[in-house]
Amino acid sequence: MPDTALEAVIGLEIHVQLSTRTKMFCGCELSFGDDPNVHTCPICLAHPGVLPVPNEEAIRYALKIGMALGCEIAPRSIFHRKNYFYPDNPKAYQISQYDIPICGAGKLGDIRITRAHLEEDAAKSIHLGDSGRIHGSGASLVDFNRGGTPLVEIVTEPDLRGAAEAAEWARLLRETVRQLGVSDVNMEEGSLRVDANVSVRPAGSTELGTKTELKNMNSFRFLQRGIEAELERQRELLGAGGTVEQETLHFDPASGELTSLRSKEEAHDYRYFPEPDLVAIAPTEALLAEARDSLPELPAARTARYEAELGLDEAQARLLAGDPEQAGYFEAVVAAVGEGAEPRVVANWVTGELTAALRASEDAERPEPGVLADLIGAVASKQVSHAGGKQVLAILVADRDADVAEVVEREGLAQMGGDDGELAGIVAAAIAGDPAAAEQIRSGNGKAIGAIVGAVMRETGGRADGGEVNRLIREQLGL
Amino acid sequence: MAVDAAGRGPPRIVPVIDREQVLHVARLSRLRLDDDEVETMAGELSGILEHVDRIRGLDLEGVEPTSHVVHLENVLRADVPWQSMPPAVALAAAPEPFDGAFRVPSPQADAD
Known part of the structure; x- marks a missing residue:
């Protein structure tokens, strides 16, 4: 039986492929989907006697990532050789960073970042036995186009306490890196790759259990499901009195199975040593200032500002902050509305009604912020009902020149007030038309009011204010 | 490790690379x-470490x-x-190019 009292302890290792024009240590162009081996040279194929030279833009991008994650930037960092034999690695070592990475400790949200370092990507290999083209041939085909692509590897502390939390945080990280403009962060194409270190321990314990490493899950959904499957496996194993072995696992989303990849003991004997072909990186003041000045307001900061200054709830703030373009529009509408409506109400219109209206037609466009502000103000001041406002919005997204007051007038959507008795008369007629519902409301069935409200709304074409209609029904029924 | 005022550690035992370590690195x-x-390797590698150990004595x-x-x-x-x-x-020196790629023995086979 799985021991559910065991707490999940999860850390992530994220590889971000940088969207520079050229590779990390040579001028071969980056590409995706080209013919094999059209972007290679003596450096990225590891011919004898060549010298790697780091790409300055990749250093800039790494600094931006480090600053966005609140990392300490190393005044001087060096590259190391990570030695291992594999056909996707022609030098038999990967140039990476070891004890002095370019970005040290930082934090994103509540999760501590251990480090973020620069390295080069491996080539892509296709195992022929798997592809079926030459069945069982026991050979692999290697394409070095990807070999040498700049990567930033981000490592977190084991601060995550569940599969859903891990996936949620990984989404925040992706959005943050995406807004920096330094990577495509596309999990399916492999420009964002997430590995998870997973272990469990008795709740309240501060010691770490034996961890396993889940490799290369290519969507957030699979990341979450893979971690869930591994937590379940470990809890079951420990619940039955067994022990967890340190190993690398592959999660197959189709079958839900976890399979062991290779022996950890050998795989981790990398014999790191300083790369003698490269000198140290010591970011100049100019380089640091340039990276710092280019940082946009990032999702975590924007979410916090919307909560604190605009009074949005967290979910709404996060939704807006995840899309800087939409967030910019939202802020423009808030500014235009002024005292006319709460920012919270504007957020509802922008993420709710407007999004739905834009989805309704391919040609639909956002109205000017001032125009949407006029509409929200008209609804807030009860000149137009909420339902009527949605009808106006449908016209605004189809016609960029439309004016709110003019549309309201033309479509006869001005809200019916209670003063002239017109609405009260329609309410009275609706009550008279459905005596059964009226009786139910009188005897305490509050839900029955919906039938009469619906009848009033039909009769008024949505021009009546729902709250006012409710009030009138209750008043006329003597409640 | 305990270090004296001059930055020297205790007298060091000359490290010896044994047979097992040579085979592991091999x-x-x-x-x-x-x-x-x-x-031969065990002797030569031990010699290198002895040299490093002399530097430690400085x-x-x-x-x-x-x-x-x-x-x-x-x-x-x-x-x-x-x-x-x-x-x-790029492929000129590859012994078995195939479809524009380098064909190599399966790394899985190598692991066994």
Whole structure:
């Protein structure tokens, strides 16, 4: 039986492929989907006697990532050789960073970042036995186009306490890196790759259990499901009195199975040593200032500002902050509305009604912020009902020149007030038309009011204010 | 490790690389060594460590660790693409090219 009292302890290792024009240590162009081996040279194929030279833009991008994650930037960092034999690695070592990475400790949200370092990507290999083209041939085909692509590897502390939390945080990280403009962060194409270190321990314990490493899950959904499957496996194993072995696992989303990849003991004997072909990186003041000045307001900061200054709830703030373009529009509408409506109400219109209206037609466009502000103000001041406002919005997204007051007038959507008795008369007629519902409301069935409200709304074409209609029904029924 | 005022540790035992360690590193390096070669390697590697151990005996108080003998920093390159090699040239030295790719023995087979 799985021991559910065991707490999940999860850390992530994220590889971000940088969207520079050229590779990390040579001028071969980056590409995706080209013919094999059209972007290679003596450096990225590891011919004898060549010298790697780091790409300055990749250093800039790494600094931006480090600053966005609140990392300490190393005044001087060096590259190391990570030695291992594999056909996707022609030098038999990967140039990476070891004890002095370019970005040290930082934090994103509540999760501590251990480090973020620069390295080069491996080539892509296709195992022929798997592809079926030459069945069982026991050979692999290697394409070095990807070999040498700049990567930033981000490592977190084991601060995550569940599969859903891990996936949620990984989404925040992706959005943050995406807004920096330094990577495509596309999990399916492999420009964002997430590995998870997973272990469990008795709740309240501060010691770490034996961890396993889940490799290369290519969507957030699979990341979450893979971690869930591994937590379940470990809890079951420990619940039955067994022990967890340190190993690398592959999660197959189709079958839900976890399979062991290779022996950890050998795989981790990398014999790191300083790369003698490269000198140290010591970011100049100019380089640091340039990276710092280019940082946009990032999702975590924007979410916090919307909560604190605009009074949005967290979910709404996060939704807006995840899309800087939409967030910019939202802020423009808030500014235009002024005292006319709460920012919270504007957020509802922008993420709710407007999004739905834009989805309704391919040609639909956002109205000017001032125009949407006029509409929200008209609804807030009860000149137009909420339902009527949605009808106006449908016209605004189809016609960029439309004016709110003019549309309201033309479509006869001005809200019916209670003063002239017109609405009260329609309410009275609706009550008279459905005596059964009226009786139910009188005897305490509050839900029955919906039938009469619906009848009033039909009769008024949505021009009546729902709250006012409710009030009138209750008043006329003597409640 | 306890260190005295001059930065020296306790007297060190000369490290010896034994047979097992040679075989382990040979395996990591994909080298096949015969018995004589294992003996030779054990001796030569131990000699290198002895030399490092002599350096440890020096007074290194206030000396920064060295990662490189060249006193240069930030030797960088602008992010400008150059002309890559034609694939035929890239593959010229490959013993078994296939469909524009390098064909190699399966790494899975190697792991067994």
